[in-house]
Amino acid sequence: MLRATDLTKAYGEVQALNGADLSVEPGQVVSLLGRNGAGKTTMLSIIAGLLRPDAGSVELGGIDALAKPEAAAKLLGIAPQETGIYTVLTVRQNLEFFGELSGLNGSARASRASEVAEQLGLTSLLDRRAGKLSGGEARRLHTACALVHAPKLLMLDEPTVGADVATRLQLIEAVRGLAAEGAAVVYTTHYLPEVEALDADIVIIDDGRVLAEGTREQLVAEHELRGLRFVVDGGLPSGLQWDVTEVGEGTYRVLGDLDMRDLLAAFGPESDRLVSVEALKPDLETVFLAVTGNRLDAEPDGGPDARAAAQTTEEVGS
Numbered sequence: 001m002l003r004a005t006d007l008t009k010a011y012g013e014v015q016a017l018n019g020a021d022l023s024v025e026p027g028q029v030v031s032l033l034g035r036n037g038a039g040k041t042t043m044l045s046i047i048a049g050l051l052r053p054d055a056g057s058v059e060l061g062g063i064d065a066l067a068k069p070e071a072a073a074k075l076l077g078i079a080p081q082e083t084g085i086y087t088v089l090t091v092r093q094n095l096e097f098f099g100e101l102s103g104l105n106g107s108a109r110a111s112r113a114s115e116v117a118e119q120l121g122l123t124s125l126l127d128r129r130a131g132k133l134s135g136g137e138a139r140r141l142h143t144a145c146a147l148v149h150a151p152k153l154l155m156l157d158e159p160t161v162g163a164d165v166a167t168r169l170q171l172i173e174a175v176r177g178l179a180a181e182g183a184a185v186v187y188t189t190h191y192l193p194e195v196e197a198l199d200a201d202i203v204i205i206d207d208g209r210v211l212a213e214g215t216r217e218q219l220v221a222e223h224e225l226r227g228l229r230f231v232v233d234g235g236l237p238s239g240l241q242w243d244v245t246e247v248g249e250g251t252y253r254v255l256g257d258l259d260m261r262d263l264l265a266a267f268g269p270e271s272d273r274l275v276s277v278e279a280l281k282p283d284l285e286t287v288f289l290a291v292t293g294n295r296l297d298a299e300p301d302g303g304p305d306a307r308a309a310a311q312t313t314e315e316v317g318s
């Protein structure tokens with residue numbers, strides 16, 4: 001359905017995409033994983049015809065989307081990060097308006113509006129003005145507007161930011177339902193449990209390049225990361241020779257083929273300050289770390305924000 005090849009894009013000095021590829025088949029959900037600034041939005045914008053690449057090609061349903069953007073646009077629905085609904089229109093009017101823009105007319109438009117409202121739990125809100133929706137409801141409407149014309153390729157850029165658990169579940173169910181009906185879906189998120197819930201294939205992007213792709217199982221098998229995570233009372237011993245990363249308050253991670261005995265030996269007389277130790281578990285978080293050398297929630301260049309993020313989020317293997 002989608003074949004984007006060798007996409008390259010610079011914004012002045014910033015090389016946002018550096019020869020990135022993305023392919024999605026009908027019925028497939030691909031989760032695009034990358035840190036802030038990795039190039040995900042740039043990639044989606046190029047595929048959606050909102051941005052010209054410096055080089056590369058985009059083929060959508062057999063159409064050269066860069067040469068024929070209008071024909072390609074009919075095949076796709078995109079929900080960008082910022083919600084783009086009309087607050088003075090009702091939920092139904094929003095859905096019908098976006099349906100009309102995509103070429104739906106008359107009764108088809110009305111029935112698709114009702115269908116997607118049902119899928120995303122908006123039926124009881126159809127006559128309410130969009131400006132009077134809660135944040136989660138507005139986000140569901142934003143997504144519903146992208147899928148009202150039953151696109152063959154649906155691209156959702158972090159659709160669950162700020163959404164509560166019920167909204168997340170509804171969105172995930174709706175996306176799975178669309179894929180089951182044959183749509184190709186690209187889904188970006190920083191939230192790994194969603195990737196698992198979607199049962200999505202994964203593409204890891206960093207610095208504008210695709211570094212790994214495959215199913216969760218394939219990636220976990222290929223990029224197993226060995227190491228320990230441990231909690232220390234009172235900070236690391238001053239003479240510790242290991243390359244240790246602090247990943248939370250008093251919590252550290254060290255990579256390598258190590259076990260508990262190595263840790264006890266390294267701490268020597270100070271080993272009584274070790275509160276807990278566990279092996280890193282093979283999961284998507286460790287895959288991401290193994291592939292990119294970074295945590296998914298860290299800032300691109302590390303620094304204070306990354307440190308703050310590391311201290312406030314769950315860590316590898318927890």
Ligand code: ATP
Binds near residue numbers: 016034035040041
């Ligand atoms: P996020 O997870 O934060 O949404 P992303 O993976 O979507 O990030 P992009 O928005 O594609 O990343 O940005 C890729 C790089 O290009 C970043 O370094 C970003 O600062 C830069 N960039 C994006 N848009 C512009 C722009 N209009 N002008 C200049 N630089 C830009």
